[in-house]
Amino acid sequence: MSPTPQRRPYVSRTASFASGADSPVxxxxxxxxxxxxxxxxxxxxxxxxAATARTAAEAAAKRWQTGTPLSAIDGMTxxxxxxxxxxxxxxxxxxxxxxxxxxxxxxxxxxxxxxxxAVVLGKTVTTEFASSQPRGTRNPWDLTRTPGGSSSGxxxxxxxxxxxxxxxxxVVGSILRPSGYCGAYGFKPSxxxxxxxxxxxxxxxxxxxxxxASLADAWAMARAVAERVGGDPxxxxxxxxxxxxxAQRPARLALLRTAGWPLLTSTARASLEAxxxxxxxxxxxxxxxxxxxxxxxxxAATAEAREITLDINAWEWRWPLGSYxxxxxxxxxxxxxxxxxxxxxxxxxxxxxxxxxxxAARAAYxxxxxQADAVISVTAPGAAPVGLETTGNPIFVVPxxxxxxxxxxxxxxxxxxxxxxMQVLGFxxxxxxVFAVAGWIEDVLGR
Amino acid sequence: MSPTPQRRPYVSRTASFASGADSPVxxxxxxxxxxxxxxxxxxxxxxxxAATARTAAEAAAKRWQTGTPLSAIDGMTxxxxxxxxxxxxxxxxxxxxxxxxxxxxxxxxxxxxxxxxAVVLGKTVTTEFASSQPRGTRNPWDLTRTPGGSSSGxxxxxxxxxxxxxxxxxVVGSILRPSGYCGAYGFKPSxxxxxxxxxxxxxxxxxxxxxxASLADAWAMARAVAERVGGDPxxxxxxxxxxxxxAQRPARLALLRTAGWPLLTSTARASLEAxxxxxxxxxxxxxxxxxxxxxxxxxAATAEAREITLDINAWEWRWPLGSYxxxxxxxxxxxxxxxxxxxxxxxxxxxxxxxxxxxAARAAYxxxxxQADAVISVTAPGAAPVGLETTGNPIFVVPxxxxxxxxxxxxxxxxxxxxxxMQVLGFxxxxxxVFAVAGWIEDVLGR
Numbered sequence: 094m095s096p097t098p099q100r101r102p103y104v105s106r107t108a109s110f111a112s113g114a115d116s117p118v119x120x121x122x123x124x125x126x127x128x129x130x131x132x133x134x135x136x137x138x139x140x141x142x143a144a145t146a147r148t149a150a151e152a153a154a155k156r157w158q159t160g161t162p163l164s165a166i167d168g169m170t171x172x173x174x175x176x177x178x179x180x181x182x183x184x185x186x187x188x189x190x191x192x193x194x195x196x197x198x199x200x201x202x203x204x205x206x207x208x209x210x211a212v213v214l215g216k217t218v219t220t221e222f223a224s225s226q227p228r229g230t231r232n233p234w235d236l237t238r239t240p241g242g243s244s245s246g247x248x249x250x251x252x253x254x255x256x257x258x259x260x261x262x263x264v265v266g267s268i269l270r271p272s273g274y275c276g277a278y279g280f281k282p283s284x285x286x287x288x289x290x291x292x293x294x295x296x297x298x299x300x301x302x303x304x305x306a307s308l309a310d311a312w313a314m315a316r317a318v319a320e321r322v323g324g325d326p327x328x329x330x331x332x333x334x335x336x337x338x339x340a341q342r343p344a345r346l347a348l349l350r351t352a353g354w355p356l357l358t359s360t361a362r363a364s365l366e367a368x369x370x371x372x373x374x375x376x377x378x379x380x381x382x383x384x385x386x387x388x389x390x391x392x393a394a395t396a397e398a399r400e401i402t403l404d405i406n407a408w409e410w411r412w413p414l415g416s417y418x419x420x421x422x423x424x425x426x427x428x429x430x431x432x433x434x435x436x437x438x439x440x441x442x443x444x445x446x447x448x449x450x451x452x453a454a455r456a457a458y459x460x461x462x463x464q465a466d467a468v469i470s471v472t473a474p475g476a477a478p479v480g481l482e483t484t485g486n487p488i489f490v491v492p493x494x495x496x497x498x499x500x501x502x503x504x505x506x507x508x509x510x511x512x513x514x515m516q517v518l519g520f521x522x523x524x525x526x527v528f529a530v531a532g533w534i535e536d537v538l539g540r
Numbered sequence: 541m542s543p544t545p546q547r548r549p550y551v552s553r554t555a556s557f558a559s560g561a562d563s564p565v566x567x568x569x570x571x572x573x574x575x576x577x578x579x580x581x582x583x584x585x586x587x588x589x590a591a592t593a594r595t596a597a598e599a600a601a602k603r604w605q606t607g608t609p610l611s612a613i614d615g616m617t618x619x620x621x622x623x624x625x626x627x628x629x630x631x632x633x634x635x636x637x638x639x640x641x642x643x644x645x646x647x648x649x650x651x652x653x654x655x656x657x658a659v660v661l662g663k664t665v666t667t668e669f670a671s672s673q674p675r676g677t678r679n680p681w682d683l684t685r686t687p688g689g690s691s692s693g694x695x696x697x698x699x700x701x702x703x704x705x706x707x708x709x710x711v712v713g714s715i716l717r718p719s720g721y722c723g724a725y726g727f728k729p730s731x732x733x734x735x736x737x738x739x740x741x742x743x744x745x746x747x748x749x750x751x752x753a754s755l756a757d758a759w760a761m762a763r764a765v766a767e768r769v770g771g772d773p774x775x776x777x778x779x780x781x782x783x784x785x786x787a788q789r790p791a792r793l794a795l796l797r798t799a800g801w802p803l804l805t806s807t808a809r810a811s812l813e814a815x816x817x818x819x820x821x822x823x824x825x826x827x828x829x830x831x832x833x834x835x836x837x838x839x840a841a842t843a844e845a846r847e848i849t850l851d852i853n854a855w856e857w858r859w860p861l862g863s864y865x866x867x868x869x870x871x872x873x874x875x876x877x878x879x880x881x882x883x884x885x886x887x888x889x890x891x892x893x894x895x896x897x898x899x900a901a902r903a904a905y906x907x908x909x910x911q912a913d914a915v916i917s918v919t920a921p922g923a924a925p926v927g928l929e930t931t932g933n934p935i936f937v938v939p940x941x942x943x944x945x946x947x948x949x950x951x952x953x954x955x956x957x958x959x960x961x962m963q964v965l966g967f968x969x970x971x972x973x974v975f976a977v978a979g980w981i982e983d984v985l986g987r
Contacts, residue, residue, distance in 0.1 A: 201858075297774030322859040323855060413645055
């Protein structure tokens with residue numbers, strides 16, 4: 094295999110199905126060929142079912158030929174993060190506690206994908222329970238480095254063309270960070286945007302989202318799911334056009350430096366500054382906390398986003414961690430045991446206090462909405478770190494998670510020749526607007 | 541077996557464990573004896589595990605003897621509605637689609653119960669997917685009648701002493717209605733009050749709650765669970781004292797007639813009116829919509845509560861019904877197929893419109909909070925109807941479900957000698973307050 098993927102011109106493959114310029118069968122075969130070349134080294138999958146995928150791709154191809162596609166993503170080759178149930182594939186949750194676990198039914202997001210005609214090729218590696226313990230996947234751009242997590246396999250596979258799209262989930266930084274590290278497009282919807290039923294994605298600020306090889310596919314994939322199975326119960330679910338919203342130049346962008354700013358590598362910072370300069374040259378005002386008090390208030394309210402998030406998550410993990418402990422404590426990683434101890438040290442009152450801090454941060458963020466069209470940042474302090482022991486620092490992405498905001502990772506920055514994402518955040522329920530701004534930024538900065 | 545249960549003096553059994561006046565082992569054996577007498581006719585259980593329960597009861601008894609109980613409900617004999625996962629018992633969801641389904645782990649509520657020392661004796665019958673299709677359980681007070689649903693087994697078993705408590709769930713009327721029909725105490729918490737993780741209880745206005753043989757046990761059981769596993773992620777979870785809050789006389793109660801008022805039988809109405817007269821005589825003002833515009837507004841906003849709720853539920857059932865259909869449509873009841881058709885006829889926009897109507901009703905209810913200490917009503921238009929084809933009319937209980945309000949069913953009314961519940965509703969997050977008012981009402985009206 095070639096050691097690094099080509100930086101390919103990311104275009105929507107599904108957009109070429111209607112004209113016949115591309116076909117679900119050809120795309121699937123290209124993905125399978127890439128898997129042959131790279132999967133042994135990358136380790137993005139827990140399971141691949143090429144036979145079932147081929148049957149599905151052929152059916153999709155026929156539908157396009159007869160002008161009866163089920164959706165804009167009919168025939169798209171996708172993978173499913175392995176903590177989201179699939180009725181026909183083992184779902185391992187990144188843990189020996191789920192060895193051989195075979196759900197009877199598809200999760201909501203997988204049901205939505207199948208009803209939209211997507212070709213489910215396999216299950217992609219997740220860290221243990223979509224938390225912090227890595228499970229061996231490597232970054233396709235540099236095999237000595239982490240792909241990020243927890244949606245490690247979806248990001249790595251999409252980043253090197255083994256998949257056109259993958260499902261991911263994010264509660265701390267599990268979609269935008271690995272997407273940034275792997276050169277893929279990541280989309281973390283507003284909280285509640287995509288129905289999480291049938292997955293181990295139950296935390297209050299967690300969302301199911303998409304990772305894809307183009308902005309258009311990241312949007313269309315998520316939107317097709319929400320159209321069919323809605324958002325989380327009680328939420329409207331992702332709305333807006335079924336295909337990528339037209340690019341729209343923002344008047345003002347707010348630069349969210351986050352608590353991670355001092356950690357930003359000089360090369361990553363140079364890449365970001367060069368990008369910002371080109372955005373300014375194209376007529377956009379980039380606000381910083383020095384000239385925007387509302388932005389300063391958001392930075393202050395999210396300065397401890399990581400600690401607040403970890404406490405909220407710990408309490409919300411009382412179940413099922415307690416049940417896991419009762420059944421097989423030896424099957425849990427040190428990281429899971431640590432979270433269990435953290436949860437047991439908390440009371441309901443501690444949790445309520447953390448919810449109040451999160452709510453205050455969200456209120457500050459709402460106040461910023463009148464000042465900027467979107468918020469930008471990076472997805473990590475620099476390129477993916479060397480080593481597979483951690484999934485990298487989430488400090489730049491955890492604020493957006495805590496705020497419940499929709500966000501996109503655009504593969505338009507780099508750090509020493511390795512991918513780094515530009516993070517574009519919107520305001521809750523403004524998911525389509527984020528894509529309009531992100532599309533414009535991509536047009537300006539190039540791919 | 542005797543055809544009807546004795547109307548027993550409902551007292552908290554667990555409250556007698558500390559003094560040694562009662563013991564978990566004796567209570568369990570009494571439940572098992574009652575099961576021997578009645579279960580063949582009533583059919584409240586899908587599964588009973590006496591051996592495991594005896595071991596647990598003996599351990600609890602030792603803890604009480606040594607002054608080291610795990611909680612106020614340590615040693616309480618309980619059942620679990622069969623759509624809530626148990627790691628050691630098959631969970632059938634009231635559907636052949638889940639035949640032999642054996643979860644690996646306990647649900648959150650079962651984890652909480654076990655951590656609190658409760659003795660899980662078995663699984664209790666639920667209608668199909670906790671919806672409307674009955675599964676054969678009979679009312680212990682009259683075997684020709686329905687016990688109500690969907691928490692049919694928990695209500696029937698508690699109503700005749702086969703259990704001291706049971707878990708239930710309510711999205712339309714599935715705790716308060718069967719509790720009323722079976723002469724048990726039902727508690728439907730505020731939305732989010734008890735963690736629903738690991739159950740098929742995922743709808744946006746659904747809650748997990750308790751059915752017990754005393755008001756004290758209904759509260760202590762629910763509170764013990766929330767103390768250990770919290771509420772739904774993002775919610776504070778049930779708070780307040782760990783044992784029954786002291787009784788408190790309300791100054792004003794609002795009589796919520798609901799759209800069901802014209803259906804109330806004359807004998808049920810006479811029982812309610814007699815109860816209201818005694819409450820007035822004890823110094824309480826009973827408001828009606830004629831003299832309280834805020835109450836009139838709530839009655840207007842909830843007049844179509846059933847239709848709004850059924851639409852909201854239908855959309856939220858797109859998943860998993862679509863996956864069930866894909867796997868085994870023949871395993872679904874006509875009622876489930878009808879819900880699937882209803883959900884497919886809806887769009888996201890229809891759903892959002894229904895959420896808005898629910899939100900408007902909740903706002904009207906909030907405005908009522910300043911006018912009354914609690915809201916009272918009945919749990920059904922009369923005694924449980926004859927026949928096992930339906931679970932009775934939910935028209936009196938669905939408004940409280942749609943409002944997300946905490947509610948209690950008190951077995952203090954009757955209709956022709958059969959049990960009927962008085963429904964006491966509070967305001968969201970005011971769960972402990974509902975128990976304080978309900979305790980006072982029970983003191984006044986007797987048991």
